[in-house]
Amino acid sequence: MKFDRRSFMAAGAAALSRPASLLAQEVEEDAYFTGDADDHGVVYRRTNMDAIDAVFRRQVVRYPHSEVPGSVVVDIRYHFLYLTFENNVALRYGVGVGREGFQWFGRAQIMRKAVWPTWTPPPEMRQRQPHLPQNMKGGWGNPLGPRAMYLYRDGRDLIFRIHGTVEPWTIGENVSSGCIRMLNEDVIDLFGRAPVGTRVLVLEQVE
Protein backbone atom coordinates (compact mmCIF):
# COMPACT_ATOMS: atom_id res chain seq x y z
CA MET A 1 0.00 0.00 0.00
CA LYS A 2 1.34 3.37 -0.92
CA PHE A 3 1.59 5.76 1.97
CA ASP A 4 -0.42 8.89 1.41
CA ARG A 5 1.64 11.80 2.60
CA ARG A 6 -1.07 14.37 1.94
CA SER A 7 -3.64 12.77 4.18
CA PHE A 8 -0.99 12.43 6.83
CA MET A 9 -0.32 16.13 6.57
CA ALA A 10 -3.97 17.02 6.71
CA ALA A 11 -4.56 14.81 9.71
CA GLY A 12 -1.40 15.71 11.49
CA ALA A 13 -0.69 19.35 10.73
CA ALA A 14 -0.23 19.93 14.44
CA ALA A 15 2.28 17.13 14.63
CA LEU A 16 4.52 18.94 12.17
CA SER A 17 5.67 21.41 14.74
CA ARG A 18 6.87 18.62 16.97
CA PRO A 19 10.45 17.38 16.87
CA ALA A 20 11.34 15.06 14.03
CA SER A 21 11.88 12.10 16.32
CA LEU A 22 8.23 12.15 17.31
CA LEU A 23 7.17 12.70 13.75
CA ALA A 24 9.08 9.64 12.66
CA GLN A 25 7.00 7.29 14.75
CA GLU A 26 3.87 8.41 12.97
CA VAL A 27 5.24 7.84 9.49
CA GLU A 28 5.32 4.58 7.66
CA GLU A 29 9.05 4.79 7.37
CA ASP A 30 9.55 1.83 5.08
CA ALA A 31 7.49 3.48 2.36
CA TYR A 32 10.27 6.05 2.00
CA PHE A 33 13.01 3.56 1.21
CA THR A 34 13.70 1.08 -1.53
CA GLY A 35 16.72 -1.20 -1.46
CA ASP A 36 20.26 -0.48 -0.36
CA ALA A 37 23.22 1.32 -1.90
CA ASP A 38 26.92 1.21 -1.10
CA ASP A 39 28.77 4.48 -0.72
CA HIS A 40 32.39 4.63 0.46
CA GLY A 41 31.94 1.29 2.21
CA VAL A 42 28.77 2.35 4.02
CA VAL A 43 25.50 0.67 3.13
CA TYR A 44 22.59 3.07 3.25
CA ARG A 45 18.92 2.85 2.35
CA ARG A 46 17.99 4.32 -1.01
CA THR A 47 15.19 6.87 -1.06
CA ASN A 48 12.00 5.71 -2.73
CA MET A 49 11.51 8.72 -4.99
CA ASP A 50 7.87 7.75 -5.57
CA ALA A 51 7.21 8.65 -1.96
CA ILE A 52 8.69 12.12 -2.40
CA ASP A 53 6.42 14.92 -3.56
CA ALA A 54 7.29 15.67 -7.22
CA VAL A 55 8.13 19.32 -6.47
CA PHE A 56 10.90 18.18 -4.14
CA ARG A 57 12.63 15.94 -6.67
CA ARG A 58 15.82 17.24 -8.24
CA GLN A 59 15.05 19.12 -11.46
CA VAL A 60 16.26 21.84 -13.81
CA VAL A 61 14.34 25.08 -13.58
CA ARG A 62 14.62 28.52 -15.10
CA TYR A 63 15.79 30.69 -12.24
CA PRO A 64 16.73 34.30 -12.88
CA HIS A 65 19.38 35.22 -10.37
CA SER A 66 22.05 37.80 -9.75
CA GLU A 67 24.41 35.42 -7.96
CA VAL A 68 27.83 34.30 -9.09
CA PRO A 69 27.05 31.16 -11.13
CA GLY A 70 27.71 28.09 -9.05
CA SER A 71 26.25 29.74 -5.95
CA VAL A 72 23.70 27.95 -3.83
CA VAL A 73 20.46 29.78 -2.99
CA VAL A 74 18.13 28.42 -0.31
CA ASP A 75 14.49 29.41 -0.23
CA ILE A 76 13.36 28.39 3.25
CA ARG A 77 9.78 29.35 2.64
CA TYR A 78 9.22 26.89 -0.19
CA HIS A 79 11.83 24.38 0.96
CA PHE A 80 13.95 24.60 -2.17
CA LEU A 81 17.70 24.70 -2.65
CA TYR A 82 18.92 26.03 -5.99
CA LEU A 83 22.34 25.41 -7.48
CA THR A 84 22.68 28.27 -9.93
CA PHE A 85 24.26 28.06 -13.36
CA GLU A 86 25.04 30.42 -16.19
CA ASN A 87 22.06 31.45 -18.33
CA ASN A 88 19.66 31.78 -15.40
CA VAL A 89 19.21 28.06 -15.07
CA ALA A 90 19.32 26.26 -11.75
CA LEU A 91 19.13 22.75 -10.41
CA ARG A 92 16.45 22.68 -7.76
CA TYR A 93 16.39 20.27 -4.83
CA GLY A 94 13.84 19.82 -2.06
CA VAL A 95 15.14 20.48 1.47
CA GLY A 96 14.08 20.39 5.09
CA VAL A 97 14.89 23.53 7.04
CA GLY A 98 14.91 24.96 10.55
CA ARG A 99 11.75 24.87 12.60
CA GLU A 100 10.32 28.09 13.94
CA GLY A 101 12.85 29.95 15.99
CA PHE A 102 15.71 28.09 14.33
CA GLN A 103 15.58 29.75 10.95
CA TRP A 104 18.26 32.07 9.67
CA PHE A 105 19.10 33.91 6.49
CA GLY A 106 21.99 35.68 4.89
CA ARG A 107 25.24 34.87 3.14
CA ALA A 108 27.69 32.11 3.85
CA GLN A 109 30.26 29.97 2.09
CA ILE A 110 30.99 26.25 1.99
CA MET A 111 34.48 26.11 3.46
CA ARG A 112 34.71 22.46 4.48
CA LYS A 113 33.21 19.25 3.14
CA ALA A 114 33.11 15.76 4.60
CA VAL A 115 32.09 12.24 3.57
CA TRP A 116 30.04 10.26 6.14
CA PRO A 117 30.82 12.96 8.70
CA THR A 118 31.02 12.56 12.42
CA TRP A 119 28.20 14.41 14.12
CA THR A 120 29.06 16.57 17.09
CA PRO A 121 25.85 18.19 18.32
CA PRO A 122 26.61 21.76 19.43
CA PRO A 123 26.39 22.37 23.19
CA GLU A 124 23.16 24.40 22.84
CA MET A 125 21.52 21.50 21.07
CA ARG A 126 22.60 19.05 23.76
CA GLN A 127 21.20 21.38 26.37
CA ARG A 128 17.81 21.20 24.68
CA GLN A 129 18.05 17.48 24.00
CA PRO A 130 20.17 15.97 26.79
CA HIS A 131 19.83 12.45 25.40
CA LEU A 132 22.03 13.33 22.42
CA PRO A 133 25.52 11.83 22.35
CA GLN A 134 28.62 14.02 22.46
CA ASN A 135 29.77 12.46 19.25
CA MET A 136 28.34 10.12 16.70
CA LYS A 137 30.55 8.36 14.19
CA GLY A 138 29.69 8.72 10.52
CA GLY A 139 27.51 5.98 9.06
CA TRP A 140 23.92 4.98 8.49
CA GLY A 141 21.80 6.26 11.37
CA ASN A 142 23.92 9.37 11.81
CA PRO A 143 21.53 12.28 11.16
CA LEU A 144 24.06 14.08 8.93
CA GLY A 145 23.83 11.26 6.41
CA PRO A 146 26.47 10.59 3.75
CA ARG A 147 27.81 14.13 3.23
CA ALA A 148 28.06 17.44 5.03
CA MET A 149 29.03 20.86 3.72
CA TYR A 150 30.03 23.25 6.49
CA LEU A 151 28.90 26.85 6.23
CA TYR A 152 31.18 29.71 7.22
CA ARG A 153 30.83 33.47 7.26
CA ASP A 154 33.90 35.73 7.34
CA GLY A 155 36.05 32.74 8.25
CA ARG A 156 33.84 31.73 11.17
CA ASP A 157 31.99 28.42 11.36
CA LEU A 158 28.29 29.25 11.45
CA ILE A 159 27.52 25.80 12.96
CA PHE A 160 24.96 25.39 10.19
CA ARG A 161 25.51 22.69 7.62
CA ILE A 162 23.98 21.32 4.46
CA HIS A 163 23.70 17.57 5.03
CA GLY A 164 21.77 14.37 4.32
CA THR A 165 19.11 12.75 6.44
CA VAL A 166 17.82 9.46 7.79
CA GLU A 167 14.31 10.92 7.71
CA PRO A 168 13.37 11.55 4.06
CA TRP A 169 9.80 12.37 5.10
CA THR A 170 11.09 15.62 6.62
CA ILE A 171 12.07 17.03 3.21
CA GLY A 172 9.69 19.93 2.65
CA GLU A 173 9.18 20.52 6.36
CA ASN A 174 10.47 22.87 9.06
CA VAL A 175 12.11 20.44 11.43
CA SER A 176 15.81 21.08 11.96
CA SER A 177 17.82 23.24 14.34
CA GLY A 178 18.78 25.48 11.45
CA CYS A 179 20.64 23.01 9.26
CA ILE A 180 19.57 22.39 5.70
CA ARG A 181 18.84 18.73 5.12
CA MET A 182 18.62 17.00 1.76
CA LEU A 183 17.79 13.53 0.51
CA ASN A 184 20.92 11.40 0.68
CA GLU A 185 21.08 10.97 -3.09
CA ASP A 186 20.77 14.74 -3.44
CA VAL A 187 23.41 15.67 -0.91
CA ILE A 188 25.84 13.26 -2.60
CA ASP A 189 24.96 14.93 -5.90
CA LEU A 190 25.41 18.48 -4.61
CA PHE A 191 28.68 17.53 -2.92
CA GLY A 192 30.12 16.73 -6.34
CA ARG A 193 28.91 20.00 -7.83
CA ALA A 194 29.79 22.50 -5.11
CA PRO A 195 33.54 22.97 -4.58
CA VAL A 196 34.97 24.48 -1.41
CA GLY A 197 34.46 28.23 -1.69
CA THR A 198 30.92 27.97 -3.06
CA ARG A 199 28.75 30.87 -1.96
CA VAL A 200 25.47 30.17 -0.19
CA LEU A 201 22.62 32.65 0.10
CA VAL A 202 19.71 31.85 2.39
CA LEU A 203 16.91 34.16 1.28
CA GLU A 204 15.19 36.32 3.82
CA GLN A 205 11.52 35.42 4.04
CA VAL A 206 9.28 38.22 2.94
CA GLU A 207 5.72 37.58 3.99
Added chain:
Amino acid sequence: MQRIIRVGAVMMAVLAIAACGSFKTGEETPPSSAATVPPGSAQDFFVNVGDRVFFNDNVADLTPTSNETLDKQAAWLVRFASYTVTIEGHSDEKGDKAKNMALGNRRAQAVRNYLVGKGVPAQRVKFVSYGRERRVSTCNDISCWSQNRRAVTVLDGEPGATPAAGPAPVHMTPPPRAR
Protein backbone atom coordinates in the same frame (compact mmCIF):
# COMPACT_ATOMS: atom_id res chain seq x y z
CA MET B 1 17.12 24.19 -34.45
CA GLN B 2 13.66 25.03 -33.29
CA ARG B 3 14.74 24.31 -29.77
CA ILE B 4 17.66 26.69 -29.95
CA ILE B 5 15.37 29.46 -31.16
CA ARG B 6 12.93 28.83 -28.34
CA VAL B 7 15.73 28.90 -25.77
CA GLY B 8 16.92 32.14 -27.35
CA ALA B 9 13.50 33.71 -26.97
CA VAL B 10 13.30 32.78 -23.31
CA MET B 11 16.79 34.13 -22.72
CA MET B 12 15.84 37.43 -24.33
CA ALA B 13 12.85 37.68 -22.06
CA VAL B 14 15.05 36.97 -19.07
CA LEU B 15 17.56 39.59 -20.17
CA ALA B 16 14.76 42.09 -20.60
CA ILE B 17 13.65 41.51 -17.02
CA ALA B 18 17.21 41.78 -15.77
CA ALA B 19 17.70 45.00 -17.70
CA CYS B 20 14.84 46.69 -15.83
CA GLY B 21 17.01 46.79 -12.73
CA SER B 22 14.23 45.67 -10.43
CA PHE B 23 15.34 42.08 -10.71
CA LYS B 24 16.50 40.27 -7.61
CA THR B 25 17.39 36.69 -6.81
CA GLY B 26 14.50 34.81 -5.34
CA GLU B 27 11.73 34.39 -7.85
CA GLU B 28 11.52 31.36 -9.99
CA THR B 29 9.80 32.05 -13.30
CA PRO B 30 7.52 30.27 -13.20
CA PRO B 31 7.78 27.75 -10.37
CA SER B 32 7.68 24.43 -12.09
CA SER B 33 7.44 20.76 -11.48
CA ALA B 34 9.13 18.86 -14.26
CA ALA B 35 7.74 15.63 -15.60
CA THR B 36 10.09 12.68 -15.42
CA VAL B 37 13.32 13.26 -17.32
CA PRO B 38 13.71 10.80 -20.21
CA PRO B 39 16.69 8.47 -19.58
CA GLY B 40 19.43 9.12 -22.12
CA SER B 41 18.42 12.73 -22.73
CA ALA B 42 20.73 15.70 -22.33
CA GLN B 43 18.65 16.73 -19.35
CA ASP B 44 19.10 13.30 -17.78
CA PHE B 45 22.86 13.77 -18.12
CA PHE B 46 22.72 17.22 -16.56
CA VAL B 47 20.36 16.40 -13.68
CA ASN B 48 21.25 12.85 -12.77
CA VAL B 49 24.93 12.61 -13.70
CA GLY B 50 26.50 16.08 -13.59
CA ASP B 51 28.42 17.69 -16.42
CA ARG B 52 31.48 19.11 -14.64
CA VAL B 53 34.28 18.41 -12.23
CA PHE B 54 36.46 20.86 -10.32
CA PHE B 55 40.18 21.13 -9.73
CA ASN B 56 42.45 22.47 -7.03
CA ASP B 57 44.58 25.53 -7.64
CA ASN B 58 47.04 25.25 -10.52
CA VAL B 59 46.85 21.46 -10.93
CA ALA B 60 45.14 19.02 -13.27
CA ASP B 61 44.85 16.13 -10.80
CA LEU B 62 41.43 14.52 -10.46
CA THR B 63 40.11 14.40 -6.90
CA PRO B 64 38.16 11.52 -5.28
CA THR B 65 35.03 13.68 -5.61
CA SER B 66 35.56 14.30 -9.30
CA ASN B 67 36.24 10.59 -9.86
CA GLU B 68 32.79 9.84 -8.47
CA THR B 69 31.21 12.22 -10.97
CA LEU B 70 33.32 10.82 -13.81
CA ASP B 71 32.37 7.24 -12.89
CA LYS B 72 28.76 8.26 -13.38
CA GLN B 73 29.57 10.04 -16.64
CA ALA B 74 31.41 7.00 -17.98
CA ALA B 75 28.60 4.60 -17.06
CA TRP B 76 26.07 6.90 -18.73
CA LEU B 77 28.15 7.30 -21.90
CA VAL B 78 28.71 3.55 -22.14
CA ARG B 79 24.97 3.00 -21.79
CA PHE B 80 23.95 5.70 -24.25
CA ALA B 81 26.49 4.95 -26.92
CA SER B 82 25.22 7.30 -29.61
CA TYR B 83 26.67 10.39 -27.93
CA THR B 84 30.05 11.87 -28.64
CA VAL B 85 31.36 14.43 -26.19
CA THR B 86 33.82 17.29 -26.00
CA ILE B 87 35.64 17.88 -22.73
CA GLU B 88 36.19 21.59 -22.16
CA GLY B 89 39.08 22.39 -19.84
CA HIS B 90 39.12 25.73 -18.02
CA SER B 91 41.17 27.66 -15.48
CA ASP B 92 40.77 30.61 -13.18
CA GLU B 93 42.30 33.95 -14.17
CA LYS B 94 45.47 33.71 -12.11
CA GLY B 95 48.58 33.58 -14.27
CA ASP B 96 49.09 34.39 -17.93
CA LYS B 97 47.14 33.25 -20.94
CA ALA B 98 49.60 30.62 -22.17
CA LYS B 99 49.97 28.97 -18.77
CA ASN B 100 46.22 28.75 -18.34
CA MET B 101 45.67 27.42 -21.83
CA ALA B 102 48.12 24.62 -21.07
CA LEU B 103 46.49 23.99 -17.69
CA GLY B 104 43.01 23.77 -19.21
CA ASN B 105 44.42 21.36 -21.74
CA ARG B 106 45.86 19.08 -19.08
CA ARG B 107 42.59 19.16 -17.14
CA ALA B 108 40.53 18.23 -20.19
CA GLN B 109 42.97 15.47 -21.03
CA ALA B 110 42.88 14.09 -17.49
CA VAL B 111 39.09 13.80 -17.75
CA ARG B 112 39.29 12.26 -21.20
CA ASN B 113 41.85 9.66 -20.06
CA TYR B 114 39.70 8.77 -17.08
CA LEU B 115 36.55 8.29 -19.17
CA VAL B 116 38.42 6.22 -21.73
CA GLY B 117 39.91 4.14 -18.90
CA LYS B 118 36.36 3.45 -17.75
CA GLY B 119 35.31 2.07 -21.10
CA VAL B 120 34.18 5.04 -23.18
CA PRO B 121 35.68 4.54 -26.69
CA ALA B 122 38.44 7.11 -27.26
CA GLN B 123 37.05 8.20 -30.62
CA ARG B 124 33.88 9.41 -28.89
CA VAL B 125 35.74 11.82 -26.61
CA LYS B 126 37.31 15.00 -27.97
CA PHE B 127 38.81 17.72 -25.81
CA VAL B 128 39.58 21.40 -26.00
CA SER B 129 41.06 24.02 -23.68
CA TYR B 130 39.66 27.50 -23.23
CA GLY B 131 42.21 28.44 -20.58
CA ARG B 132 40.97 31.44 -18.65
CA GLU B 133 38.86 32.79 -21.52
CA ARG B 134 35.46 31.39 -20.56
CA ARG B 135 35.11 31.89 -16.86
CA VAL B 136 31.64 31.35 -15.42
CA SER B 137 32.29 33.64 -12.49
CA THR B 138 34.40 36.74 -12.24
CA CYS B 139 35.26 37.82 -8.74
CA ASN B 140 38.62 37.95 -7.12
CA ASP B 141 38.22 35.29 -4.45
CA ILE B 142 37.97 31.55 -3.95
CA SER B 143 34.22 31.41 -4.62
CA CYS B 144 34.85 32.28 -8.27
CA TRP B 145 38.24 30.64 -8.71
CA SER B 146 36.89 27.28 -7.55
CA GLN B 147 33.98 27.51 -10.01
CA ASN B 148 36.28 28.36 -12.91
CA ARG B 149 38.85 25.59 -12.34
CA ARG B 150 36.74 23.02 -14.11
CA ALA B 151 36.33 20.55 -16.92
CA VAL B 152 32.88 20.33 -18.48
CA THR B 153 31.70 17.31 -20.44
CA VAL B 154 29.57 18.70 -23.24
CA LEU B 155 27.33 16.36 -25.22
CA ASP B 156 28.01 17.14 -28.88
CA GLY B 157 25.05 18.61 -30.72
CA GLU B 158 23.40 19.85 -27.53
CA PRO B 159 23.07 23.58 -27.02
CA GLY B 160 25.59 24.40 -24.31
CA ALA B 161 26.54 22.98 -20.99
CA THR B 162 23.37 24.03 -19.25
CA PRO B 163 20.36 22.80 -21.16
CA ALA B 164 17.10 24.63 -21.29
CA ALA B 165 14.72 23.70 -18.52
CA GLY B 166 13.15 21.00 -20.65
CA PRO B 167 9.75 21.32 -22.24
CA ALA B 168 7.67 24.33 -21.28
CA PRO B 169 7.32 23.99 -17.51
CA VAL B 170 3.91 23.35 -16.06
CA HIS B 171 2.90 26.44 -14.17
CA MET B 172 2.32 25.65 -10.56
CA THR B 173 1.67 27.63 -7.46
CA PRO B 174 4.03 26.51 -4.73
CA PRO B 175 2.14 24.13 -2.48
CA PRO B 176 0.75 25.49 0.76
CA ARG B 177 2.91 24.19 3.56
CA ALA B 178 1.97 23.54 7.12
CA ARG B 179 3.93 25.87 9.34
